[in-house]
Amino acid sequence: MNTFIALIKREVLEHKSLWRVPAVLLGIALLVKMSFTFGNLHIDFDVPKGFDLESTVDSFLVSAVGKALSGMNYIIMLVMFVVAIFYTLSSLYNERQDQSVLFWRSLPISDTQTILAKLAIAMIVIPVLILVLQSVVAVLFLGAQSVDYLGSYLSEATVRMAKIMLWSMLPTIAWCLFCSQMAKKNPFMMALVIPILVIVVDKLFLSGVVSDTFVINRLTGVERYTSGVLIIGSIFSAVCISATIARRGELI
Amino acid sequence: MQELAQNGSAFVNVDNVSKRFGSTVALDSVSFSIDAGEIVGLIGPNGAGKSTLLKAMMGLLKFSGDLSVFGQNPMSNRADLLTKMSYIADVASLPGWMTVRELLNFVSDTHPKFELKRAIELLKDTPIKMNSLIESLSKGMKTRLHLSVILAVNTDFLVLDEPTLGLDVLVRRDFQDRLVEDYFNQQRSILITTHQIDEIESILTRVLFISDGRITLDINKSDLKTKYCKLLTQGNVVFSDPDTQPIYQRQLPEHTELIFEGVDREKLAEYGEVVTPSLEDLFVATNS
Numbered sequence: 162m163n164t165f166i167a168l169i170k171r172e173v174l175e176h177k178s179l180w181r182v183p184a185v186l187l188g189i190a191l192l193v194k195m196s197f198t199f200g201n202l203h204i205d206f207d208v209p210k211g212f213d214l215e216s217t218v219d220s221f222l223v224s225a226v227g228k229a230l231s232g233m234n235y236i237i238m239l240v241m242f243v244v245a246i247f248y249t250l251s252s253l254y255n256e257r258q259d260q261s262v263l264f265w266r267s268l269p270i271s272d273t274q275t276i277l278a279k280l281a282i283a284m285i286v287i288p289v290l291i292l293v294l295q296s297v298v299a300v301l302f303l304g305a306q307s308v309d310y311l312g313s314y315l316s317e318a319t320v321r322m323a324k325i326m327l328w329s330m331l332p333t334i335a336w337c338l339f340c341s342q343m344a345k346k347n348p349f350m351m352a353l354v355i356p357i358l359v360i361v362v363d364k365l366f367l368s369g370v371v372s373d374t375f376v377i378n379r380l381t382g383v384e385r386y387t388s389g390v391l392i393i394g395s396i397f398s399a400v401c402i403s404a405t406i407a408r409r410g411e412l413i
Numbered sequence: 414m415q416e417l418a419q420n421g422s423a424f425v426n427v428d429n430v431s432k433r434f435g436s437t438v439a440l441d442s443v444s445f446s447i448d449a450g451e452i453v454g455l456i457g458p459n460g461a462g463k464s465t466l467l468k469a470m471m472g473l474l475k476f477s478g479d480l481s482v483f484g485q486n487p488m489s490n491r492a493d494l495l496t497k498m499s500y501i502a503d504v505a506s507l508p509g510w511m512t513v514r515e516l517l518n519f520v521s522d523t524h525p526k527f528e529l530k531r532a533i534e535l536l537k538d539t540p541i542k543m544n545s546l547i548e549s550l551s552k553g554m555k556t557r558l559h560l561s562v563i564l565a566v567n568t569d570f571l572v573l574d575e576p577t578l579g580l581d582v583l584v585r586r587d588f589q590d591r592l593v594e595d596y597f598n599q600q601r602s603i604l605i606t607t608h609q610i611d612e613i614e615s616i617l618t619r620v621l622f623i624s625d626g627r628i629t630l631d632i633n634k635s636d637l638k639t640k641y642c643k644l645l646t647q648g649n650v651v652f653s654d655p656d657t658q659p660i661y662q663r664q665l666p667e668h669t670e671l672i673f674e675g676v677d678r679e680k681l682a683e684y685g686e687v688v689t690p691s692l693e694d695l696f697v698a699t700n701s
Contacts, residue, residue: 167522175510256508263506264559268523269495410491411473 164270168278169286176252179282182244183294186237190298193229230302234295234318241291242330245283249334250348252279253341253409262409272409276338276402283334288322328386328394335398335405342405423448424570424602425470430478432465432626439465440476441626449569450599452592454613455606456696457623463606466623467574471500483570496525498570499563504556504580509548513541513558520562532565535595553584560588564595571596571603577612589616610692620692624700638689642678644671646685657681661698672698 173179253276256262265275292315299307299314340352423446432440440462447453457463469476472487472494480487483497507516513536521529541550541558550558556577563571571592577585593616597603607613620637622630632640644650644659645668652658657680659671668685672694678687690698 164523167519170522171519174515175508259509260503260506261508263502264508267495267500267502268520269492269525270523271492274492 164274165278165281168270168275169281172248172252172279172282173286175255176248176282178244179248179286179290182240183290186240186294187297189236190233190301193233194301197225197229226302230299233298233302237294237298238291238322241287241294245287245330245334246337247349248287249279249283249337250341250352253338253405254344254348257342266409272406276406276409279338280334280402284326284331288326288330292318292322324386328391331398332394332401335401339401339405342408424483425604426479426481427466427470428479430466430469430476430480432462432469432474432476438626440469442478443623443626443628445621445628445631447570447602447604449602451619452597452603452605452617453619453621454610454617454692455604455621455623456608456610456692457606458608461608461623462626463608463623464574465626467572467606470572497568498572499566499568500572500574501559501563501576502574504559504576504578505552507547507555507559509546511547512543513545513547514543516547516558516562517543520566524566526567527562528565528567532561535561535564535591553580553587556580556584556588557591560591564591569601571601573603573605575607576605577607578609585612589613592616610696614692617692620695622696622699630695630699637695640675641690641695642673642676642681643688643690643694644673644681644685645669645688646671650684661694661701670694 256265266272295318296307296311296315299311303310336356337348337352340348344351425445425447427446428444430440430443431438443462443466455463455466465474468474469480470482470487472489472491475488482494485494487494511519517529517532520527520532536558539554539557539561541554541561547555547558560576577588580588592603605613605617617634619633620630621628647668649669650671657673657676660674661670661672663670672690673681681687
């Protein structure tokens with residue numbers, strides 16, 4: 162357990178975007194807050210269906226503030242997902258590039274522990290951070306009203322977050338870790354080009370079922386999440402992560 | 414087949430280990446063992462099989478034959494094995510983005526045998542500060558830091574892979590002194606690989622030459638003097654006695670060098686000066 166906490170601490174120290182980006186997001190929230198305290202706020206930003214505030218929550222908020230809040234919530238989530246993807250893409254690649262993998266692997270830490278710690282950052286630390294950030298922004302925007310709002314928002318948002326993490330993010334993150342370990346030159350290109358090729362080939366020559374199940378369904382919204390998609394995604398993730406662990410084990 | 418070795422007392426026991434990569438033979442029936450109280454130099458040119466042998470010892474590749482480290486099969490549990498032996502793959506491998514303090518804390522949290530106090534003590538008289546970023550240190554200081562971390566790990570077997578490659582002579586000498594003064598004792602052993610023989614010659618107690626995947630010489634440094642000698646002579650000397658034939662001969666501008674194996678030094682003294690050959694001499698003599 163000590164080792165696992167140390168590994169998580171190491172990731173946070175190494176990948177500074179994990180705390181710098183949240184700091185910037187809070188700064189932006191502060192600016193928005195100031196603009197509707199001192200200035201003239203016109204929110205012209207529509208969030209996708211499923212991410213806007215529940216009408217019960219909405220009713221007691223001034224509509225401009227409510228709109229600003231759901232906008233911020235959505236931006237925080239998207240930006241932090243991008244952070245998670247770039248974090249996993251770079252983590253295993255960087256330690257190979259700067260040779261530090263040789264040092265890490267000279268310590269009595271199994272490759273499984275190391276890679277699960279990286280997975281935990283993307284799958285647990287980042288979603289928790291998203292909810293914490295959203296809560297801080299709510300307090301900032303709503304003051305005393307935020308107690309009522311958060312009570313209803315967090316229960317709804319946690320379930321939605323868990324769904325997104327399991328259906329969409331788990332296979333994405335597992336794939337990024339795999340590319341980060343395998344790519345010779347550019348893990349980002351590898352992670353992007355292969356799924357695009359799969360979609361193109363599938364749509365042109367096959368029925369499109371493969372790309373729908375593997376890629377499209379995961380990106381187009383919570384309503385389309387079925388248990389079949391979850392099972393296929395989990396198997397795919399397990400294969401990616403095992404391959405990543407095995408591959409790291411081949412390095413001296 | 415890999416089985417646990419019967420010899421439980423040796424730190425490392427390598428018995429008839431071979432490894433092929435396709436048609437290339439990387440290791441060809443290699444056998445040796447390392448006991449407590451030895452500083453063994455595994456010496457050979459690039460591509461001789463040093464890294465393959467180390468990888469086999471670290472459980473990183475499959476091979477044929479028997480190999481055990483502390484009586485254990487290294488393939489079965491790398492992480493567990495690394496609590497008993499320390500290992501430096503490359504001194505340029507410390508993570509540059511960490512500070513010295515973060516590094517020490519991390520090793521302290523993850524290595525059950527690491528003594529933080531000892532590491533701090535080893536670093537006390539160096540210019541390395543706790544708040545220094547590792548990438549801001551010079552190459553020599555990085556090496557010193559890496560070695561200090563490893564020396565503060567309380568294990569009895571230390572493996573160093575080309576540890577002083579690319580370091581200047583002062584850092585190299587300091588590295589060797591630290592190994593002997595701060596780590597080595599009769600309960601411990603060190604295995605060092607290198608292709609630059611003269612670099613580590615002075616601290617070794619035993620030498621293993623490896624060439625084309627074979628051990629070509631395995632000798633204690635103390636036996637070197639009695640078994641081998643080098644004759645420095647003028648001109649061309651021909652020995653009629655079939656028992657007194659040089660294994661290697663080299664023409665130099667000022668004299669001729671001849672290396673003999675198992676020949677009485679007094680027999681040769683009449684032809685010129687008789688000295689003990691350097692490891693480099695021996696390496697060339699036994700591999701040509």
